[in-house]
Amino acid sequence: MDLGIKGRTALVCGASKGLGYGCAEALVKEGVNVVIVARTAETLEAAATKLRAINPAVTVKAVATDITTALGREAAFAAHKDYDIVVTNAGGPPTGDFRDWNRDMWVAALDANMLTPIELIKAVIDGMMARGFGRIINITSSAVKAPIDILGLSNGARSGLTGFVAGVARSGAVAKNVTINNLLPGIFDTDRIVSNFAAQAKKSGQSLEEVRAARVNGHPAKRLGTPAEFGATCAFLCSQHASYINGQNILIDGGSFPGTF
Numbered sequence: 001m002d003l004g005i006k007g008r009t010a011l012v013c014g015a016s017k018g019l020g021y022g023c024a025e026a027l028v029k030e031g032v033n034v035v036i037v038a039r040t041a042e043t044l045e046a047a048a049t050k051l052r053a054i055n056p057a058v059t060v061k062a063v064a065t066d067i068t069t070a071l072g073r074e075a076a077f078a079a080h081k082d083y084d085i086v087v088t089n090a091g092g093p094p095t096g097d098f099r100d101w102n103r104d105m106w107v108a109a110l111d112a113n114m115l116t117p118i119e120l121i122k123a124v125i126d127g128m129m130a131r132g133f134g135r136i137i138n139i140t141s142s143a144v145k146a147p148i149d150i151l152g153l154s155n156g157a158r159s160g161l162t163g164f165v166a167g168v169a170r171s172g173a174v175a176k177n178v179t180i181n182n183l184l185p186g187i188f189d190t191d192r193i194v195s196n197f198a199a200q201a202k203k204s205g206q207s208l209e210e211v212r213a214a215r216v217n218g219h220p221a222k223r224l225g226t227p228a229e230f231g232a233t234c235a236f237l238c239s240q241h242a243s244y245i246n247g248q249n250i251l252i253d254g255g256s257f258p259g260t261f
Contacts, residue, residue: 001241003030003235003236003238003239003240003241004239004240004241005027005030005031005032005084005085005135005235005238005239005240006030006031006032007031007032007033008032008033008084008085008133008238009032009033009034009035009059009080009082009083009084009085010024010027010032010033010034010035010083010084010085010086010087010238011034011035011037011076011080011083011085011086011087011120011124012024012027012034012035012036012037012087012089013037013038013067013087013088013089013090013120014037014038014067014089014090014091014139015034015036015037015038015044015047015087015089016036016038016040016043016044016046016047017038017043017047017190017191018188018190018191018192018227019089019139019185019188019190019227019230019231020036020038020087020089020139021036021047021227021231022226022227022228022229022230022231022234023087023089023137023139023230023231023234023235024036024047024051024087024231025050025051025054025227025228025231026228026231026232026234026235027085027231027234027235027238028051028054028055028058028060029054029055029235030235030239031055031057031058032058032085032238033058033059033060033080034051034058034059034060034061035061035062035063035076035079035080035083036048036051036060036061036062036063037063037064037065037067037072037076038064039064039065039066040064041062041064044062044063044064045062045064047062048060048061048062061079061080063075063076063079067090067116067120068090068111068112068115068116073116073119073120073123077123082124082127082131083124083127083128084128084131084133084134084135085134085135085136085137085238086120086121086124086134086135086136086137087136087137087138087139087234087238088116088117088120088121088136088137088138088139089138089139090112090113090116090117091112091192092113092141092151092153092154092192093105093108093109093112093113093153093154093157094153095150095151095196095199096150096152097150098152101152101153105153106153106156109153109154109156109157110156110157110160112157113140113154113157113158113161114157114158114160114161114164117138117161118161118164120136121136121165121168121180124136125168125173125178125180128173128176128178129172129173129176129178130176132176132177133177133178134173134176134177134178134179135178135179135237135238135239135242136178136179136180136181137180137181137182137183137234137237137238138161138165138180138181138182138183139182139183139185139234140158140161140162140182140183140184140249141154141158141184141185142184142185142186142251142252142253142256142257143155143158144158144159144162144182144184144249145184145249145251145257146257146259147159161182162182162249165180165181165182165247166247168180169181169246169247170246170247174246174247177243179237179242179243179245179246179247180246180247181237181245181246181247181248181249181250182248182249182250183230183233183234183237183250183252184249184250184251184252184253185225185230185252185253186225186251186252186253186254186256186257187215187219187224187225187253187254187256188224188225188226188227188230189224189225189226189227190227193224194208197211197212197215219254219256220254220255220256221254221255221256223254225252225253225254229252230252233250233252237250
């Protein structure tokens with residue numbers, strides 16, 4: 001299927017590895033030029049090199065910056081002004097007990113997982129509407145749908161973003177062919193989940209392999225998701241074929257959510 005986005009330009013945040021990289025890779029395969037953003041220059045440039053090899057016909061720019069800051073966002077827009085596609089993404093805040101989280105930790109979580117995506121949406125939505133095309137994808141978490149107690153910082157910040165998107169996605173942009181959707185990943189084979197497994201192993205006294213095996217065996221799919229299949233879903237939502245999908249929270253978890261809806 002031709003997704004109809006060849007020649008478009010996308011900003012993909014947190015794209016040096018994991019789910020962000022999976023999205024950038026899928027878009028590059030579709031002929032989309034990308035500006036990838038992450039904090040660590042070395043890792044980001046390695047990702048850019050891989051992307052350029054996948055499709056030499058596209059332009060891949062790497063901007064090593066902190067997108068949660070005003071200066072970081074200025075750097076992203078200095079690399080390209082008028083984005084057709086924006087994929088917002090930030091690493092999840094620390095796990096733990098809510099009793100231990102102070103105001104600074106809450107503000108940091110809100111900055112990364114709610115306020116930064118909102119700033120990016122604000123920066124691009126009017127231009128997208130004027131040009132008659134735009135796709136905004138926010139990578140949130142399955143914890144928005146099924147909250148996890150130790151992920152309270154993420155639950156709160158990402159749920160705030162979800163509520164904001166529910167309103168702005170229906171405020172007139174879709175009539176101009178601009179959609180905003182959220183992708184809710186479950187358990188994927190990324191560095192983030194490995195670090196979570198390691199924390200669980202340390203707490204429980206089990207080995208990392210035992211923790212991983214228990215999680216996989218308890219999952220309906222009996223495996224972890226891959227960044228590539230997550231990216232493929234992201235690319236479809238960015239396509240011309242997805243213009244009637246708007247304001248949605250799309251759960252990608254291999255069937256682990258136990259509800260009907």
